[in-house]
Amino acid sequence: MTGTTAAVRTAAAETAAVMVAADRRRSAFALIAAAGLALLGAAGPALAQKVDLSPAKSAETFADPVVRSALRERAIALVIEATASESPLLRANGLEALQPLPTRAEPVARAALADANLGVRYTAAMTIGRLRLCESAPMVRPLLNDPEPAVRAGAILALQRCGATVDPSPLADLLFSSDPKKRSIGAFVLGEMGDKSAVPMLRAAAKETGGAGLPVEQRLLQLQIAEAMAKLGEADALQAVRAALYPGADEEYEIAVLAAQILGELKDRAAVRELVTRIDERADGTFTTPPELRLAAAGALAKMGYRDGAYVAEQCAVSASAPIRAQAAYVFGETVGAEGLARLEAMLGDQDPQVQLASAAAIIKVVERIAKQGR
Known part of the structure; x- marks a missing residue:
């Protein structure tokens, strides 16, 4: 389950982000949120x-x-x-939940390539790539012409994972977009592709701090770029991710949750002590770390x-x-x-x-x- 991590999440995406698909679900669900989903009614x-x-x-x-x-x-x-x-949110979550079962996931992913929702199409392409469901690769190729650049990025990764010849240059366009959400997706896919020649481009993108987006979106983007660089062998990039476990303001806890998820996905054992600290911090017998971050830290430690x-x-x-x-x-x-x-x-x-x-x-x-x- 793969996946997933891209941009500031709306309430709908926050609901979704708790699913595991360690597959950068963060990217997929930020996309779905961008499509304008409303929060599912919170029930007890x-x-x-x-x-x-x-x-x-x-x-x-x-x-x-x-x-x-x-x-x-x-x-x-x-x-x-x-x-x-x-609900597109449930469709995407359901597909990611099937990733431990490739034979069950493949027919669902194939059908989802034609879904009306861009987030579901993206999740379908990423699932085919992550699981290397290469018999489905010919069905992915039409998504190279999808109207949504993020879906095209997912298609590029899926085809590359299946050994097809594909032009990766659209990922550079995403990485240097004015939209931090799209930039995050570009960074994530570049990291997943495993081509170390992308490191200089990622370094340049990290220095591009202007453009649209809230400050928290820019911080999330920087973490995504750091994660991609770490995947490509730049271990020093994780220092900024570890530092993000300690937010300076309440609105930065989302950044800390993302940092914990990244450290778990990359099995960064240098962060174990910090993750344990985030779980067990107390004052007057009460846990001081928000439950979202405590849970993210526990999940990260489990992955190690x-x-x-x-x-x-x-x-x-x-x-x-x-x-x-x-x-x-x-x-x-x-x-x-x-x-x-x-x-x-x-x-x-x-x-x-x-x-x-x-x-x-x-x-x-x-x-x-x-x-x-x-x-």
Whole structure:
């Protein structure tokens, strides 16, 4: 799941950004937000049921591979239903949730290449590229002429990943656009392509600080450029990302969340201490770091193999905020084994469709991990 990270997010994109598709979902959902989606109605968590959700009971129940498989199929059915939703946000999220299952994802991605929403088309192209679904590459090529430059960028990456000859020059146009959202997408795709010759261009883009956009958008862009450079071997670029974990103002916490996500994706072990600090900072016994950043830090640590952060998700799973509950489900997906599946199964009954989908995506990830690693 791949993905995802591009620009300041509206409320709709913030709801979406809690899904994991470690695939720079940030870029995809900023695009969807730019298409003018409204925030899905925030609903409360599922009503408490008299079900034993304890880790011990969950581990006992889901030790049975038949029981795990049944839950997995239930989760897959929910995700596939989401990919046919009237909501572009759910369609894109659903497609990303299928990325751990390439054979299930491919037909959905093919259909999504023709979606009316630019964010869904972008997600489809990026999914085909990330999973190297190269039998679908001929269907991607028409998107090189898509009216939306971000969709064209996704198509370039997909074709390049499948060994096709493709002109990457439109990415430079994106990178030096006047729109920081488009610039972020250009930087991200250049980083994903893995061509180190793009480093000088990224350095030049980092110095282009003028143009349209709010200050926070410019800061997010700088992080995206730093991430791309780090992917291309410029490890020093991560210093600015680590520094962003400590925002100077409340409006900069979004930047800190993005920084944590990047550090996790790049498995930057030099940032482990800072991430742990962000999770556990307290004053008078109360956590001082916002839950969004605590959860992002826990997810980042899990990607490095430190899966001790399930307690953060447990604390946030009953939040009144649907985006936070969905983000908690994501962290469960990164941190738990069979002992956490009962909690995720209960979260499938949440009143908010994004939380349901995040929980289903987490179940798929956990069951796949158990099958491969035993936990």
